[in-house]
Amino acid sequence: MLGKLLNGILQKLSISPILLWLFSLLATLGFIDSVYLTIDHYTHGIVPCYVGSCETVLTSSYANGLFGIPIPVAVLGVIFYFSVLVLLMVYFDSKNKIALLLALLATSIGVLASGYFIYLQADVIGAWCQYCLFSAFTSTTMFVIALLVTTKIWMNSSSTS
Numbered sequence: 001m002l003g004k005l006l007n008g009i010l011q012k013l014s015i016s017p018i019l020l021w022l023f024s025l026l027a028t029l030g031f032i033d034s035v036y037l038t039i040d041h042y043t044h045g046i047v048p049c050y051v052g053s054c055e056t057v058l059t060s061s062y063a064n065g066l067f068g069i070p071i072p073v074a075v076l077g078v079i080f081y082f083s084v085l086v087l088l089m090v091y092f093d094s095k096n097k098i099a100l101l102l103a104l105l106a107t108s109i110g111v112l113a114s115g116y117f118i119y120l121q122a123d124v125i126g127a128w129c130q131y132c133l134f135s136a137f138t139s140t141t142m143f144v145i146a147l148l149v150t151t152k153i154w155m156n157s158s159s160t161s
Helices: 002-012 017-043 053-060 073-094 097-125 130-160
Strands: none
Touching: 017 053, 017 073, 017 097, 017 130, 053 097, 053 130, 073 097, 073 130, 097 130
């Protein structure tokens, strides 16, 4: 039964070239942002900040790991965006719809993490980081694109039933 459902979803999975291009661009920009913050983290550099207080956020204990896992949040961003980009490359190369579906599903992780990081900046740290906000924007916009695609699949499924 699950196999039939997945097969039906995969057959209907399509994304307009414009949305796919935008999705890829956002993943690339998020990756660059995260790499920049990762380099800053390990070199102890000072990032220019035009909005908020980036250094307060980037040097907080929350930036150095979450839930007892000593992996900097910026590295988690690199892993997230890199994974999405690899899945997109697999899709572009082979038209493997499972890779595209996984990339779209991964955005739910990104938007949940972004929501948590926005909460930390607003209510716990009390400072804002423009680079973190940009990452939240990219992951949230990617999630909205994924919602548009999955809503289209759902609408097509209900109209053919």
